[in-house]
Amino acid sequence: xxxxxxxxxxxxxxxxxxxxRAAHRNALPVAFALPENHAPLTHEVTMxxxxxxxxxxxxRNGEPSCDAVQLRYAEGQVRVELIPTAWGMPRRHRRPPALxxxxxxxxxxxxxxxxTGHCAGDWLYRLDTLNIAHGPVPVEIFLTExxxxxxxRAYLR
Numbered sequence: 001x002x003x004x005x006x007x008x009x010x011x012x013x014x015x016x017x018x019x020x021r022a023a024h025r026n027a028l029p030v031a032f033a034l035p036e037n038h039a040p041l042t043h044e045v046t047m048x049x050x051x052x053x054x055x056x057x058x059x060r061n062g063e064p065s066c067d068a069v070q071l072r073y074a075e076g077q078v079r080v081e082l083i084p085t086a087w088g089m090p091r092r093h094r095r096p097p098a099l100x101x102x103x104x105x106x107x108x109x110x111x112x113x114x115x116t117g118h119c120a121g122d123w124l125y126r127l128d129t130l131n132i133a134h135g136p137v138p139v140e141i142f143l144t145e146x147x148x149x150x151x152x153r154a155y156l157r
Contacts, residue, residue: 002039002040002103002134002135002136003039003040003041003063003064003071003078003132003133003134004034004037004039004040004041004043004106004132004133004135004136004137004141005041005042005043005063005064005069005130005131005132005133006031006032006034006042006043006044006045006130006131006132006142007042007043007044007045007064007068007128007129007130008029008030008031008032008045008047008128008129008131009044009045009046009047009126009127009128009129010025010028010046010047010048010053010126010127011046011047011048011049011124011125011126012025012048012049012124012125012126013049013122013123013124013125014122014123015049016049017125021049024053025049025053028047028053030108030110030129030131031108031129031131031142031143032045032055032057032142032143033139033140033142033143034137034139034140034141034142035057035059035139036059036139037136037137037138037139038136039135039136039137040061040062040063041059041060041061041062042059042060042061042062042063042064043057043058043059044057044058044059045057064130064132067083068082068083068085068130069081069082069083069130069132070083070098072098076102076103077100077101077102077103077134078100078101078134079098079099079100080098080099080100080101080107080109080132081097081098081099082109082111082130082150082152084111084113084152085113087113087115088113088114088115088126089113089114089115089156090114090154090155090156092111092152092154095152096150096152099148099150101132101133101134101148102134103134103135104133104134104135104137105133105134105147105148106131106132106133106134106137106141106142106146106147106148107131107132107146107147107148107149107150108129108130108131108142108146108148108149108150109129109130109132109149109150109152110127110128110129110130110149110150110151110152110153111127111128111152111153112125112126112127112128112152112153112154112156113125113126113128113156114156114157125156127153131146
């Protein structure tokens with residue numbers, strides 16, 4: 001399978017929910033240039049409040065985890081469906097349908113969550129952005145406008 005995926009995950013606490021820190025968090029990129037352009041490839045970029053939102057990257061050969069993204073191939077296209085984490089709130093009972101990507105196409109899928117902290121009970125927040133392409137693509141592909149966007153961001157109280 002010729003899949004190139006990039007996860008961009010931003011996590012924060014209530015300290016970055018409003019004001020200057022929220023403005024900084026909201027200005028973070030939702031895509032980065034790829035370090036390589038061969039497929040299959042999964043590039044992950046995480047930015048945490050505790051690290052002042054400095055990007056930490058990892059790279060692995062292969063498709064994204066089947067726990068996070070469902071991929072099915074049919075008739076030269078790939079059907080992509082993001083699988084929300086079972087631990088995050090709010091629950092999404094009505095979800096957008098999976099999308100099909102022809103070779104050379106890509107999409108951006110965003111979803112956010114609220115989690116309960118294990119010890120103190122404070123809430124933690126996360127925004128996941130999946131940039132995913134079918135086929136070998138240039139390293140700058142995710143810095144361009146996607147052909148398709150799915151926005152599942154919800155109000156997080």
